[in-house]
Amino acid sequence: MHKETEIKLRVSRETLAALRDHPLLKKRNKSGWQTCELFNQYFDTPERELAQAKVALRLRRDGEQFIQTLKTRGQSVAGLSERNEWDWYLSKAKLDTKKLSAECWPASLAELDKKQLKPIFTTDFVREKAEIAWGRGKAKVVIEAALDLGKVIAGEGEEEICELELELREGDPAALLELAAELAADLPLMPCDISKAERGYRLFDSGSYSLSLPAPELNAEQSLDDAFCALAWHLLGSSQRLAEQYRFNGHWKLLAQWLEKLVELRALLSSLGQAAPRASSTTLREALDGLLGDWRPRLLAGQTDDSLRKNAPALFAAELQGNRWGLFSLNLSRWLLARSWTVERNNRGNRQGAAVLGNWLPTLLKEEGAALQLKRYQQQPEDLAEQLPRIERIQAWLHLARQVLDVAEVDRLYGELCKLHELALQPLDAEVLAARVAQAHTVATLKPWKLLVQ
DSSP states (O other): OEEEEEEEEEOOHHHHHHHHTOHHHHHHBSSOOEEEEEEEEEEEOTTOHHHHTTEEEEEEEETTEEEEEEEEOOEEETTEEEEEEEEEEESSSSOOGGGOOTTTSOGGGTTOOGGGOEEEEEEEEEEEEEEEEEEETTEEEEEEEEEEEEEEEETTEEEEEEEEEEEEEESOTHHHHHHHHHHHTTSOOEEOOOOHHHHHHHHHOGGGSOOOOOOOOOOTTSBHHHHHHHHHHHHHHHHHHHHHHHHHHOOHHHHHHHHHHHHHHHHHHHHOGGGSOHHHHHHHHHHHHHHHHHHHHHHHHHTTOHHHHHHHHHHHHHHHHSSHHHHHHHHHHHHHHTTGGGSSOOHHHHHHHHSBHHHHHHHHHHHHHHHHOHHHHHHOGGGGGGGHHHHHHHHHHHHHHGGGOOOTTHHHHHHHHHHHHHHHHSOOOHHHHHHHHHHHHHHHTOHHHHHHHO
């Protein structure tokens, strides 16, 4: 067994061609590009029990070699994945279930009758690979770059494979993100942690691609730095999966959910005070503001305009043909991995970052809630939109960290704040103004609001 650390980046055919001659890869290419054809058959039971256990079982033909591979899901964070992998070289193209011993086989599948394993889909593609190596400080980095072009075929369905895969052979995993970000500054690369196996399963059932990543397990004794980092990784990874699935099927609700993740990311970044000095996140905040500035009006208009909904997939495809989304994703991943917000902050910022979440969060909510001045907006509802950033900061923390608050009915408070937030986004008319007044009163009189603000 070995551990596979890699990042997958969805690209266009034009970008794939451009990568072969990219100056950065050309300068560090130690082997030249080598081409091979890979024919892969994936196996599972009729009930797809391996997929449910996050396991992929594959038989590959590479030239005259036959390789049986078992992969576990492992960890995947915003496109950077770590998986356990077992390979067996076979003498013929026939699955050898005897190799699938308890040493590698998941305990959850211990009772599975392996005779039920059948071929279910194929992923056949041409791979051009090269060894990319350079010195990073005093350490050496070796990465296998693979340009894959082909198809996933499942029954009557098929999907193109067109991606850059960077796999770490030697060195720090941060080097993968650094290389990807440098390439993404010139070319549109979309971090995407959907594996070729997941694509095959998705062709069987579009709902099989899980969009909901496990939420971070926060606790009151956790530091603000650790809590923020966990939440930001979660939001970034979720936004990437939503972007991939929306690109695949064009369902409007996925685009709305993608935007919600970006709004929460922006709210978290602006809530940290001196724990995250503004200079440390300027580039990220500007990129987020650009995305939100373009996509929030489209989502709002699309609520009442069917033609905008129908045109949104084309607009999103155009977004992905540029490098803004991919570069933002990779730069945020690098920033989080290096904890860059902690590097040049002052002593007060260090103390704030080290504060336990159970103390810091109630203080933040009390300050933000008091500054919201809900009574004022019961008198001046036309100005409520100016408080959107503050409402979103409160919303984000109530949504993502409510388990650390010792306050009853927080879920209800969150729901009512969401209604107020929605009204703050609506164009003004007499009905909306009256609804803002009523909703501001509802929130202000809720018991959990009073407990948090007073």
